[in-house]
Amino acid sequence: xxxxxxxxxxxxxxxxxxxxxxxxxxxxxxxxxxxxxxxxxxxxxxxxxxxxxxxxxxxxxxxxxxxxxxxxxxxxxxxxxxxxxxxxxxxxxxxxxxxxxxxxxxxxxxxxxxxxxxxxxxxxxxxxxxxxxxxxxxxxxxxxxxxxxxxxxxxxxxxxxxxxxxxxxxxxxxxxxxxxxxxxxxxxxxxxxxxxxxxxxxxxxxxxxxxxxxxxxxxxxxxxxxxxxxxxxxxxxxxxxxxxxxxxxxxxxxxxxxxxxxxxxxxxxxxxxxxxxxxxxxxxxxxxxxxxxxxxxxxxxxxxxxxxxxxxxxxxxxxxxxxxxxxxxxxxxxxxxxxxxxxxxxxxxxxxxxxxxxxxxxxxxxxxxxxxxxxxxxxxxxxxxxxxxxxxxxxxxxxxxxxxxxxxxxxxxxxxxxxxxxxxxxxxxxxxxxxxxxxxxxxxxxxxxxxxxxxxxxxxxxxxxxxxxxxxxxxxxxxxxxxxxxxxxxxxxxxxxxxxxxxxxxxxxxxxxxxxxxxxxxxxxxxxxxxxxxxxxxxxxxxxxxxxxxxxxxxxxxxxxxxxxxxxxxxxxxxxxxxxxxxxxxxxxxxxxxxxxxxxxxxxxxxxxxxxxxxxxxxxxxxxxxxxxxxxxxxxxxxxxxxxxxxxxxxxxxxxxxxxxxxxxxxxxxxxxxxxxxxxxxxxxxxxxxxxxxxxxxxxxxxxxxxxxxxxxxxxxxxxxxxxxxxxxxxxxxxxxxxxxxxxxxxxxxxxxxxxxxxxxxxxxxxxxxxxxxxxxxxxxxxxxxxxxxxxxxxxxxxxxxxxxxxxxxxxxxxxxxxxxxxxxxxxxxxxxxxxxxxxxxxxxxxxxxxxxx
RNA sequence: GCCCAAGUGGCGGAAUGGUAGACGCAGGGGAUUCAAAAUCCCCCGCCUUCACGGGCGUGAGAGUUCGAAUCUCUCCUUGGGCACCA
Numbered sequence: 001x002x003x004x005x006x007x008x009x010x011x012x013x014x015x016x017x018x019x020x021x022x023x024x025x026x027x028x029x030x031x032x033x034x035x036x037x038x039x040x041x042x043x044x045x046x047x048x049x050x051x052x053x054x055x056x057x058x059x060x061x062x063x064x065x066x067x068x069x070x071x072x073x074x075x076x077x078x079x080x081x082x083x084x085x086x087x088x089x090x091x092x093x094x095x096x097x098x099x100x101x102x103x104x105x106x107x108x109x110x111x112x113x114x115x116x117x118x119x120x121x122x123x124x125x126x127x128x129x130x131x132x133x134x135x136x137x138x139x140x141x142x143x144x145x146x147x148x149x150x151x152x153x154x155x156x157x158x159x160x161x162x163x164x165x166x167x168x169x170x171x172x173x174x175x176x177x178x179x180x181x182x183x184x185x186x187x188x189x190x191x192x193x194x195x196x197x198x199x200x201x202x203x204x205x206x207x208x209x210x211x212x213x214x215x216x217x218x219x220x221x222x223x224x225x226x227x228x229x230x231x232x233x234x235x236x237x238x239x240x241x242x243x244x245x246x247x248x249x250x251x252x253x254x255x256x257x258x259x260x261x262x263x264x265x266x267x268x269x270x271x272x273x274x275x276x277x278x279x280x281x282x283x284x285x286x287x288x289x290x291x292x293x294x295x296x297x298x299x300x301x302x303x304x305x306x307x308x309x310x311x312x313x314x315x316x317x318x319x320x321x322x323x324x325x326x327x328x329x330x331x332x333x334x335x336x337x338x339x340x341x342x343x344x345x346x347x348x349x350x351x352x353x354x355x356x357x358x359x360x361x362x363x364x365x366x367x368x369x370x371x372x373x374x375x376x377x378x379x380x381x382x383x384x385x386x387x388x389x390x391x392x393x394x395x396x397x398x399x400x401x402x403x404x405x406x407x408x409x410x411x412x413x414x415x416x417x418x419x420x421x422x423x424x425x426x427x428x429x430x431x432x433x434x435x436x437x438x439x440x441x442x443x444x445x446x447x448x449x450x451x452x453x454x455x456x457x458x459x460x461x462x463x464x465x466x467x468x469x470x471x472x473x474x475x476x477x478x479x480x481x482x483x484x485x486x487x488x489x490x491x492x493x494x495x496x497x498x499x500x501x502x503x504x505x506x507x508x509x510x511x512x513x514x515x516x517x518x519x520x521x522x523x524x525x526x527x528x529x530x531x532x533x534x535x536x537x538x539x540x541x542x543x544x545x546x547x548x549x550x551x552x553x554x555x556x557x558x559x560x561x562x563x564x565x566x567x568x569x570x571x572x573x574x575x576x577x578x579x580x581x582x583x584x585x586x587x588x589x590x591x592x593x594x595x596x597x598x599x600x601x602x603x604x605x606x607x608x609x610x611x612x613x614x615x616x617x618x619x620x621x622x623x624x625x626x627x628x629x630x631x632x633x634x635x636x637x638x639x640x641x642x643x644x645x646x647x648x649x650x651x652x653x654x655x656x657x658x659x660x661x662x663x664x665x666x667x668x669x670x671x672x673x674x675x676x677x678x679x680x681x682x683x684x685x686x687x688x689x690x691x692x693x694x695x696x697x698x699x700x701x702x703x704x705x706x707x708x709x710x711x712x713x714x715x716x717x718x719x720x721x722x723x724x725x726x727x728x729x730x731x732x733x734x735x736x737x738x739x740x741x742x743x744x745x746x747x748x749x750x751x752x753x754x755x756x757x758x759x760x761x762x763x764x765x766x767x768x769x770x771x772x773x774x775x776x777x778x779x780x781x782x783x784x785x786x787x788x789x790x791x792x793x794x795x796x797x798x799x800x801x802x803x804x805x806x807x808x809x810x811x812x813x814x815x816x817x818x819x820x821x822x823x824x825x826x827x828x829x830x831x832x833x834x835x836x837x838x839x840x841x842x843x844x845x846x847x848x849x850x851x852x853x854x
Numbered sequence: 855g856c857c858c859a860a861g862u863g864g865c866g867g868a869a870u871g872g873u874a875g876a877c878g879c880a881g882g883g884g885a886u887u888c889a890a891a892a893u894c895c896c897c898c899g900c901c902u903u904c905a906c907g908g909g910c911g912u913g914a915g916a917g918u919u920c921g922a923a924u925c926u927c928u929c930c931u932u933g934g935g936c937a938c939c940a
Contacts, residue, residue, distance in 0.1 A: 044940090218934095222935090222936085290856080294936090360940085424937080436890065503940085506940085546940085661933080726878070787872090849873075
């Protein structure tokens with residue numbers, strides 16, 4: 001008998017799988033198809049433990065489905081466009097293309113030793129011209145169907161570097177390189193019409209039963225359906241201001257009308273009035289994120305204009321410009337009701353506007369001081385209505401009554417609005433998919449001809465080097481690429497130099513995997529066969545944007561004939577897995593600044609941690625997301641070299657529930673490896689044994705085996721991976737201690753090896769062969785539990801007295817309730833605990849528990 | 855600021871209305887060994903008790919229930935997202 005040597009075993013079986021083409025996905029009629037997909041990685045340079053966890057989970061599903069008779073598609077690719085490649089080129093020279101493909105080669109090399117059941121023949125990167133060319137074709141189809149359009153929108157503008165910044169490049173309102181205060185500036189940009197699909201994307205969430213409820217809720221809130229009243233305030237100087245409100249019931253408490261700094265009226269005023277222009281400029285400071293806007297100090301400017309209240313022409317309200325009103329939502333104008341909205345109240349107190357608090361109140365009305373009273377929509381409020389005649393109603397009834405009233409009198413109408421905004425896809429960067437249009441002075445915006453696709457990113461073919469050293473989009477500075485002939489009239493024209501948001505790349509890759517070499521974006525036959533993705537797995541950080549964009553894209557692709565109707569919800573089931581974390585090791589330098597250390601440089605003892613080199617004491621910050629800057633990273637390649645892939649796979653699955661974060665610990669990895677070694681030894685021993693056992697011992701072991709098969713199968717199917725592994729630990733203990741005979745033990749060991757195969761595929765193949773089985777365990781049929789072997793004849797019931805456990809009784813499984821009650825009351829411990837008191841009630845939950853209530 | 859989630863021994867966690875702490879790590883004791891590594895066996899929430907037992911206990915506080923880690927409300931802490939990070 002030899003030792004468990006992962007290195008020898010793993011390479012051998014990976015070659016065997018390759019040779020047998022086990023994971024090659026081919027369409028075939030006789031087995032049901034199963035498409036399992038993990039969110040594809042960004043090629044940052046090295047794979048990390050988060051990737052290992054993500055792909056191991058997907059691999060488990062894929063291997064389990066293969067063993068249960070499915071035709072499995074399990075592909076892998078690269079989300080390869082994006083800022084880091086351009087930043088790398090800016091920081092250290094080189095070209096984003098070389099950097100990216102180099103990283104892909106490195107990461108593929110790191111991933112293959114994991115032994116994933118991937119069909120590598122379908123691999124692609126989104127920066128492959130074959131992929132982004134098809135994406136350009138999709139764009140043109142979308143354009144033709146009116147799914148894409150152009151309009152102005154704001155971006156973060158760095159006034160020193162003269163460039164557009166991504167949100168993550170804005171630190172505390174300042175540009176990350178220049179340090180200059182960022183401004184909001186308008187550019188003409190391309191948008192997808194996703195808001196046209198808001199209602200449908202919302203309604204269809206109900207059908208996504210195999211998505212986590214929290215993800216559906218987050219999407220629901222993001223889409224943000226609301227019903228409210230839209231109406232116009234008449235300006236005293238002529239004209240009107242259209243507003244939208246979800247709380248029309250508070251109209252009698254209005255103090256002012258507010259408009260966005262980007263509202264057409266504010267723009268118009270700014271043209272002639274320097275004070276308005278100055279205020280608008282002040283509002284344009286800072287970044288574009290919703291968080292920045294919400295947290296910014298609330299600023300207001302009195303335009304001097306006035307409007308009439310719709311219910312009382314003598315009641316005039318001032319018109320203010322306020323920085324917290326978003327032009328993108330509603331009509332870009334509101335009425336402010338300080339008594340019933342906290343933000344409006346703060347605003348009115350700040351600018352000394354009146355607070356009218358006599359309209360809606362609780363049964364015990366008290367004047368509004370610093371806290372607004374928001375009438376609850378679902379609760380009855382005391383209602384003093386000036387025009388509908390309703391005196392008491394729930395908040396919702398009051399809202400509906402007000403809308404009805406406005407419609408009946410013809411000054412407003414009930415409308416449904418969504419918070420969801422159209423998806424801006426233009427990026428002023430090089431390393432992305434070029435938008436295939438041309439700007440012509442004569443013809444305007446002209447789509448490229450499809451036969452000219454792909455519009456390739458320039459490398460340096462014509463001697464005009466791409467310069468990444470200066471900020472801004474290199475495509476703008478590349479005349480030989482930018483200048484072209486108009487596809488319509490042939491006169492000199494300019495290419496669009498904006499590229500697409502990388503979310504576009506990841507919004508249809510799952511469809512492309514079904515026919516990755518097709519000369520059209522998809523092959524309808526292949527997509528019809530393989531779609532939908534049966535199980536999608538990825539991080540919770542993608543719960544909203546990526547998943548919503550993909551749902552939109554599937555619908556848009558269907559409209560253009562690239563996906564069947566059945567694929568408009570592309571992901572049947574979704575699982576969101578947690579991160580891999582690791583302790584951070586910190587020391588302080590002379591001035592108290594933190595200095596981080598790699599785990600391999602630190603010796604951890606019971607009493608604390610010290611630097612291996614100097615013995616300096618190290619502070620341990622537990623459980624933080626692995627990041628290069630904090631040096632709390634563990635390289636999967638190192639772990640595989642030390643213990644093998646099966647150990648890494650076993651550990652990331654075993655230590656935490658998959659939806660939660662898992663902390664990587666050296667001790668945990670060590671323990672996982674010890675356990676696999678133990679299984680190896682145990683199975684070797686069983687394979688060589690010829691001991692006789694008793695029929696009783698054999699039956700006990702086989703009963704345990706069937707229970708284990710049942711529970712582990714259930715765990716694998718329901719993402720209870722850590723509980724499944726705990727069950728496998730327990731069964732290994734049972735098997736090791738069992739006095740059963742060699743034949744029964746071999747049967748039990750075979751089941752153990754098969755149940756472990758999706759998690760530790762190499763070890764399982766080795767032991768499968770060692771136990772004398774033919775073929776590969778990867779393709780062997782999954783074991784099935786014999787239900788007759790799952791139940792035993794007697795059961796143990798806990799007995800509670802007043803909800804506290806006092807005794808256990810052992811009774812036949814099928815004993816009647818009355819007899820169970822009698823047995824419980826006859827128990828010594830129960831009698832002692834009752835201490836002579838008469839039971840008032842005895843609750844018997846069959847097969848579960850007995851509770852005696854005194 | 856807004857939306858979503860999580861919180862259980864020294865640690866990771868199990869139990870989704872029915873025996874809280876399965877399984878693993880760390881720790882303690884023992885066997886084996888010249889010794890060690892490796893391996894194997896036993897113990898292991900806290901307080902109390904010689905022991906049997908008893909009390910307390912799932913972030914904090916309230917509530918529903920015969921019974922709550924699990925359901926409801928309020929609060930605290932941590933994590934994810936907030937539309938140009940991927």
